[in-house]
Amino acid sequence: MTGSELYEIIEATGISLVFLILVFLPMEKVFPAKRNQKFFRPRWILDFCFFLGQYLLWSGLVLWVLNYFGEYLTSIVPKSFQSIIKSQPFIIQVFEVLFLSDFLIYWGHRLQHSVDFLWRFHKVHHSAEHLDWLAAHREHPLDSIYTIGLINLPAFIMGFPLESIAGIIAFRGIWAIYIHSNVRLPIGPLRVLIGAPELHHWHHDLDRRAGNYANISPIMDVIFGTYKCPDTEPEKFGIKEESPNTYLGQIIEPILPVKTWKKIKRRPEKQ
Template sequence: MQEALQLMIAAGASFIFLSLVFIPMEKVFPAKKEQKIMRKNWALDLCYFLGQYLLWNGLVLIALDYFGTWLDGYITVGFRQSIKSQPLWLQAIEVILLSDFLIYWGHRIQHKVEFLWRFHKVHHSAEHLDWLAAHREHPLDTIYTVGLINLPALLMGFHLEALAILVAFRGIWAIYIHSNVRLSLGPLKYLIGAPELHHWHHDIERDAGNYANISPLMDVIFGTYTCPSKEPERFGIKEDFPKNYVGQMVKPILPKQIWEKLIRKKSK
């Protein structure tokens, strides 16, 4: 009971904090000026926010912990000692570059492999982008993404506490690049990610590019960088997909035949 109360307090505090940070930014530097705070499907994305904070974040951290323990059995002590003997700044650069490389290709594969896309398209089903829409993710998709992002840190022997800090930072960054904000960075846009880049990734065309995470450098290197001067006309996906939280959680897990059978039964 006490743990549930603490989770609810933490979720409420996080919601207030993120609202106070991002809503003013979206009002002062809007990417889509006509978009309202309480726009269409706002309640659905609120369900995703609450689901992440009250249900799934703990599952993600447990999965990450088990993944790290499993890796420990395959990584030699000598390897990790050689890594830790390097200067801290060099370790940080290695982690960032390797992480961005892995998540770039892992993300790009999500758009190509149907099994991965069935979970990832939950995130892309959002037809409006803002700080709240960033939370629209299937938990299994989150585990895949968080595992890839933190794989270099796990291989190098970073403690779970350090990983929690990395997860929190990338979480804030993910919220920022989904926010309804457009800020010109000039030439820095080739080194530092921005909402204008990720918005084009959410274009209704499934392979619109911009798969990188913190820095767009990988997109520049591998030819998937795009940054038009305007916002995409439409976000979302072209496929038929449930419009409610439970449906979006369940459909990716079930085989197509079982899902269609459930839909037929429901329609009778």
């Protein structure tokens, strides 16, 4: 990587940080889900490390994996099938991509909560005890590859190159940050179609950790009986399992054999 490329990455990270603060901080102040939550709340530095890790380290890896498998999938899918898809009106293609990707990520997300191997990586995301725009970035890079890969799988199969779905990828990224934000902006019955932060907040509930697996539209949760949305906010977020309190710990722990991590946990932490 050249110096100019590194500068561009750092510049893009800084611009993204300022943009997200300008967009979400006012929303969290005007429409707070938890009114007493401060900007610099506990574990803010940890989540900021995840933010920097995503933008400075892992985003390139995720995009490389997406591009590699995207090219592979588009090469093995029959061109005749892709031609039929592309001959449809553009709006139909968009609907198909969004519907199929929501279907895949719904079941992929349910598997993350039911398959121990997948949960080992996904629990990093659920270990956040405070939700806001920054907490959305607490995600293990391998978990990111799994999630983003599933979301974009239909587009790749239909023959869309990565560049053509960049807008959809960006939109889903912003949406993910929105539903994790400390915002409660009730939209009434429309939340069954569009979704809202309060739905995903209950997905992060410490006591239940179930339901509301869908990505953009909750329709999949409604269809498969996992739609949950009480009128109140959860009292606590997080997981009941022990989890590292450091960035490196949360990145390394899921990769280690379970017995190895249990031995590390027994060692007293330095104060």
